[in-house]
Amino acid sequence: MRGMLVGAMLLAGLVAFPIWAQAADEPFLITLATRAVILALAAVGLNLALGQGGLVSLGHAAFFGIGGYAMGILASHAQSYAPLMEWPFVIEGTRSMPVIWLVAVLASALAALGIGALSLRTTGVYFIMITLAFGQMLYYFAISWTAYGGEDGLSIYVRNGFPGLNTLVPIEFYGLCLVILLVVLAFHAALIRSPFGLALNAARQSPERVRTVGIDTRRLQLAAFVLSGAITGLAGALFADLNRFVSPSMLSWQMSGEIMIFVILGGAGRLFGPVAGAIMFVALEHLLGGVSDYWHVFLGILLLLVVLFVRGGVIGLLAGARR
Amino acid sequence: MPPALIAEQILNGLQFGVMLFLMAAGLTLIFGVMGLINLAHGSLYMVGAFAAAAVAGATGSFLLALIAAMTAAALAGALMEMVVIRRLYARDHLDQVLATFALILVFSEGTRWLFGSFPLHLDIPAALKGPVTLPGGIEYPRYRLALIGIGLTVAGGLGLLITRTRLGIRIRAGENDREMIAALGVDISRLYTIVFALGAGLAGLAGALVGAIQSVQVGMGEPVLILAFVVIVIGGIGSIRGALVGAILVGLTDTLGGIFLPEFFRLFLDPATAANLGASLASMAIYILMAAVLIRRPTGLFGARA
Amino acid sequence: MTVLVARNLVKTFGALRACDGVSLDLHRGEIHAVIGPNGAGKSTLIAQLCGSLAPDSGTVSLLGEDVTGLPVAARARRGLARTFQVSALAMEDTVLANAMLGSLGAQGRPWRFFWPVMRDRALREAAEQALERVGLADHAATRTADLSHGQRRQLEVAIALTMAPKAFVMDEPMAGLGAEGSKTLTGFLDTLRAEAPILLVEHDMDAVFALADRISVLVAGKIIATGTTTEIRANAEVRRAYLGEEA
Numbered sequence: 001m002r003g004m005l006v007g008a009m010l011l012a013g014l015v016a017f018p019i020w021a022q023a024a025d026e027p028f029l030i031t032l033a034t035r036a037v038i039l040a041l042a043a044v045g046l047n048l049a050l051g052q053g054g055l056v057s058l059g060h061a062a063f064f065g066i067g068g069y070a071m072g073i074l075a076s077h078a079q080s081y082a083p084l085m086e087w088p089f090v091i092e093g094t095r096s097m098p099v100i101w102l103v104a105v106l107a108s109a110l111a112a113l114g115i116g117a118l119s120l121r122t123t124g125v126y127f128i129m130i131t132l133a134f135g136q137m138l139y140y141f142a143i144s145w146t147a148y149g150g151e152d153g154l155s156i157y158v159r160n161g162f163p164g165l166n167t168l169v170p171i172e173f174y175g176l177c178l179v180i181l182l183v184v185l186a187f188h189a190a191l192i193r194s195p196f197g198l199a200l201n202a203a204r205q206s207p208e209r210v211r212t213v214g215i216d217t218r219r220l221q222l223a224a225f226v227l228s229g230a231i232t233g234l235a236g237a238l239f240a241d242l243n244r245f246v247s248p249s250m251l252s253w254q255m256s257g258e259i260m261i262f263v264i265l266g267g268a269g270r271l272f273g274p275v276a277g278a279i280m281f282v283a284l285e286h287l288l289g290g291v292s293d294y295w296h297v298f299l300g301i302l303l304l305l306v307v308l309f310v311r312g313g314v315i316g317l318l319a320g321a322r323r
Numbered sequence: 324m325p326p327a328l329i330a331e332q333i334l335n336g337l338q339f340g341v342m343l344f345l346m347a348a349g350l351t352l353i354f355g356v357m358g359l360i361n362l363a364h365g366s367l368y369m370v371g372a373f374a375a376a377a378v379a380g381a382t383g384s385f386l387l388a389l390i391a392a393m394t395a396a397a398l399a400g401a402l403m404e405m406v407v408i409r410r411l412y413a414r415d416h417l418d419q420v421l422a423t424f425a426l427i428l429v430f431s432e433g434t435r436w437l438f439g440s441f442p443l444h445l446d447i448p449a450a451l452k453g454p455v456t457l458p459g460g461i462e463y464p465r466y467r468l469a470l471i472g473i474g475l476t477v478a479g480g481l482g483l484l485i486t487r488t489r490l491g492i493r494i495r496a497g498e499n500d501r502e503m504i505a506a507l508g509v510d511i512s513r514l515y516t517i518v519f520a521l522g523a524g525l526a527g528l529a530g531a532l533v534g535a536i537q538s539v540q541v542g543m544g545e546p547v548l549i550l551a552f553v554v555i556v557i558g559g560i561g562s563i564r565g566a567l568v569g570a571i572l573v574g575l576t577d578t579l580g581g582i583f584l585p586e587f588f589r590l591f592l593d594p595a596t597a598a599n600l601g602a603s604l605a606s607m608a609i610y611i612l613m614a615a616v617l618i619r620r621p622t623g624l625f626g627a628r629a
Numbered sequence: 630m631t632v633l634v635a636r637n638l639v640k641t642f643g644a645l646r647a648c649d650g651v652s653l654d655l656h657r658g659e660i661h662a663v664i665g666p667n668g669a670g671k672s673t674l675i676a677q678l679c680g681s682l683a684p685d686s687g688t689v690s691l692l693g694e695d696v697t698g699l700p701v702a703a704r705a706r707r708g709l710a711r712t713f714q715v716s717a718l719a720m721e722d723t724v725l726a727n728a729m730l731g732s733l734g735a736q737g738r739p740w741r742f743f744w745p746v747m748r749d750r751a752l753r754e755a756a757e758q759a760l761e762r763v764g765l766a767d768h769a770a771t772r773t774a775d776l777s778h779g780q781r782r783q784l785e786v787a788i789a790l791t792m793a794p795k796a797f798v799m800d801e802p803m804a805g806l807g808a809e810g811s812k813t814l815t816g817f818l819d820t821l822r823a824e825a826p827i828l829l830v831e832h833d834m835d836a837v838f839a840l841a842d843r844i845s846v847l848v849a850g851k852i853i854a855t856g857t858t859t860e861i862r863a864n865a866e867v868r869r870a871y872l873g874e875e876a
Contacts, residue, residue, distance in 0.1 A: 056416060121617055125560065195749070198722075199733060202726075257427075300427070303425035303428070307425065
């Protein structure tokens with residue numbers, strides 16, 4: 001119950017803060033809030049695999065980056081009027097966000113299906129190392145793939161469009177991202193209560209039990225992994241659109257680690273945990289980054305303290321024990 | 324392609340492989356004995372490289388630099404173990420990942436703070452500079468040959484340590500049954516610190532040795548760490564022999580893939596496309612190798628059956 | 630009619646033959662108890678019957694179908710329900726949620742992502758009925774971690790019930806129950822055999838001799854005798870090998 005209250009306060013803040021920033025004429029703060037919302041979306045994706053499914057994926061940057069490159073590739077082709085493909089049928093680039101999102105979601109879901117099917121042959125520490133390795137594989141692939149910028153990445157000149165909105169106006173783009181986050185949170189909340197959610201949660205706690213009642217846990221976890229990758233991929237497309245830039249760094253292992261930090265700082269398995277974690281991270285980055293160039297030291301110490309002494313993250317601290 | 328070039332590339336792959344082994348051996352020992360996944364192992368590699376660069380800069384002696392690298396990394400490892408790591412043995416892998424990720428942040432930024440962002444330079448010792456002519460007329464850098472020698476010597480020494488010494492017996496006992504060796508009166512917490520420091524020292528040695536042919540900089544450890552993970556996954560967690568075989572497989576695949584894949588594609592594609600496609604695939608070759616091993620044997624080549 | 634059949638199961642771990650040519654069957658309407666000293670290979674046998682361990686050789690069939698190559702979940706869907714010696718439950722979830730997991734699996738439909746599972750009347754009724762039958766109805770909303778040891782055993786049985794199985798395999802359901810609890814459960818299992826036969830692995834000899842239609846004695850990976858309670862009581866080899874008596 002208190003978890004819901006904390007969540008409601010977070011959402012109120014996410015609505016109120018940019019309105020205040022708009023009134024105070026601080027467009028930079030709106031961009032900062034947009035960053036937090038998009039990163040929160042990426043973390044909500046990971047939370048589905050990690051918090052609900054117990055799958056410690058240290059390679060979610062792969063899906064984040066695939067979403068980003070889906071944006072970069074489609075938009076750069078639209079920008080240069082060169083089709084992506086001419087044979088056997090023509091595929092043109094696009095500047096339309098809905099189309100880009102669809103491609104981002106499908107591409108990252110497909111990647112998650114492949115990576116998940118291989119990684120889920122193993123469990124525990126093998127799973128962690130393998131997801132990390134596959135993430136790194138895509139990172140090096142992007143670096144060596146010179147057709148789309150290689151190490152330097154891809155820039156686009158103008159943010160992509162959404163029907164009826166001027167996405168170049170910070171607050172309008174922010175609103176769009178927030179609505180997506182809310183829709184995905186609602187999806188996540190429904191999922192937790194669904195038959196699938198019940199089985200997935202039980203499979204995290206006692207896989208043997210779930211198999212014993214006749215449910216194939218690996219398929220269950222693979223489905224969660226694919227959904228999770230798709231959500232993180234969508235966040236990647238938005239993130240690239242926010243920066244109008246995509247580079248291999250979106251695929252790096254540090255990115256995977258950061259997405260995981262959002263989930264854990266906020267509280268794994270809790271609906272609003274990743275949102276709280278991402279907001280905290282962006283706020284810390286902004287505040288401490290302004291004080292010291294070496295703010296990662298503080299971040300590291302904070303994370304260490306949370307892991308060693310605060311079980312259940314910030315939401316856990318505020319809302320008490322889980323459920 | 325001339326045979327001399329192929330031989331040179333095989334040696335390069337071997338050299339890369341034995342350096343990976345130094346990293347992977349520590350990781351796999353630590354996992355085997357303590358059940359801990361340590362992301363900060365790459366930081367110890369970096370600590371070794373920086374210590375070596377600093378000592379070599381001050382004294383001019385490469386040997387002293389290597390000793391300093393191992394000592395500094397082993398001390399940093401022991402400290403890390405006593406302050407943070409030992410609180411994590413009873414935790415799940417997620418907590419271990421996060422806490423050791425946090426350690427990376429602290430070590431990386433701390434090193435940047437101490438030494439600045441510019442790469443340091445570590446020179447190859449004069450005695451090992453220049454090429455050496457191998458049987459068959461192959462010219463090969465003397466230093467890289469020395470790396471292969473050092474790596475294989477350490478591998479052999481580690482094998483002897485594990486099979487022949489009292490410490491080794493305790494380590495193997497610890498892998499099999501933790502309660503048992505505690506019951507036998509072995510100071511388990513000291514054993515853990517020693518194993519951790521041993522692994523750290525090996526990582527530090529690797530960092531210093533490789534630092535002389537690449538640059539010594541913050542963030543140098545993590546790419547190697549992830550490759551070492553690939554090595555362990557291929558070889559099987561907990562197995563030193565698996566780590567050696569896996570490391571050499573990965574070293575050879577990576578080096579030879581980079582040379583042969585573009586050549587291969589040139590057979591039926593235009594040179595530019597072939598170079599691009601070859602380079603892209605080569606960058607993924609070791610991960611494809613890993614996936615192939617996983618499909619055949621989910622617990623690695625030498626891993627215990629799940 | 631024979632529901633569950635094991636033929637010549639062999640399983641070795643290194644030099645240890647944990648299961649050394651075990652054959653055994655479970656008929657409709659019976660309780661077939663498997664007894665044996667610790668380390669006799671009872672857990673290895675159960676694991677092979679239920680599919681969590683593949684035998685080196687030998688076969689397992691369920692309702693006439695060879696299921697030797699099938700994984701745990703596939704055997705469960707064909708009607709094999711198992712309870713665990715050490716409770717395997719979703720500890721963070723409620724008792725009702727755990728019981729519903731069983732009916733969810735039995736219906737074979739966990740692939741629904743939106744409709745709240747708690748509002749699925751068919752699932753819920755099956756779960757509530759099973760809880761009622763084992764005497765846990767009052768604890769439906771309790772967090773499973775807060776249950777006593779004995780109540781967890783009851784929940785294990787309830788989950789198995791929700792699956793409406795063709796055969797039960799129960800791994801020491803009486804362990805840690807106490808005299809009163811054992812008596813209640815014994816009475817309950819007695820009525821259960823009419824629904825589906827039970828392969829009962831149990832240490833509690835009072836329960837075994839009160840319930841079993843047939844008993845198999847497993848010693849060092851081999852079944853040394855199978856027979857009615859009277860036959861087993863009288864069997865000299867069993868007395869020597871298992872009960873530790875002079876012949």
